[in-house]
Amino acid sequence: MESLDILSQTVGKQLQDAEQILVTAESCTGGAVAALITDVAGSSQWFERAFVTYSNEAKQTMIGVQKATLEAYGAVSEPVVQEMAAGALVASNGTIAVAISGIAGPGGGTAQKPVGTVCFAWQDTSGWQCVSTQHFQGDRREVRAQAVCFALQTLSDYLEKNKE
Structure with missing residues (x-):
């Protein structure tokens, strides 16, 4: 867990x-992700808010994910996380967003989307967007930990690459 603490710092x-x-x-x-970020002292300087949109209804009502997108692609899909990231930016004062939706298990997987499938989207107000689907191994706790690490590492890589 120490590596996640260092990564969040x-x-x-x-x-x-x-x-x-x-x-x-x-x-x-x-x-x-939000919990890990806010574990860092001073995080109010760089963290605005979190949306925990576990249900499809929450995705729609809190951050504007379209019902048609959910029906066409399912909650665990790149189109849905793209809408989640965009909606989080619209519904907040944030300038950069990360969105995550996946199947942590132990149930819920299918042949097309097995347990461990996690979709990510990052977006900022300058127009940058990135999407990725990953397939993690392990139990529920391990899949979730790997997803948090991947989300933060990708964000870190982007920020490092785009330093002024």
């Missing part, structure tokens, strides 16, 4: 240096 410094304000939209991780 690094991301916090990077967000502060970049004058970015993070907002999260989380489903399968249940707010774990």
Whole structure:
């Protein structure tokens, strides 16, 4: 867990240096990214709010995910997390967002989307967008921990690459 603590501190410094304000939209991780970020002292300087949108209804009412998108692709899909990230930015004062939706298990998987499938989207107000689908191994706790790590590491990589 220490590596996640170090990663969240690094991301916090990077967000502060970049004058970015993070907002999260989380489903399968249940707010774990937000919790890890806010464990860092001073996080109010770079973290605005979190949306834990575990149900499809919450995704629709809190951050504007379209019912048609959910019906066409399912909650665990790149189109849905893209709408989650965009909606989180619209519904907040954030400047950069991460969205996560997945199947942490032990049930809920299918042949097309097995347990461990997690979709991610990142977006900022400058127009940058990134989406990714990952397939993690392990039990529910391990899948969720890997998802949090991947979300923060990708954000860190982007911020590092785009330093001014």
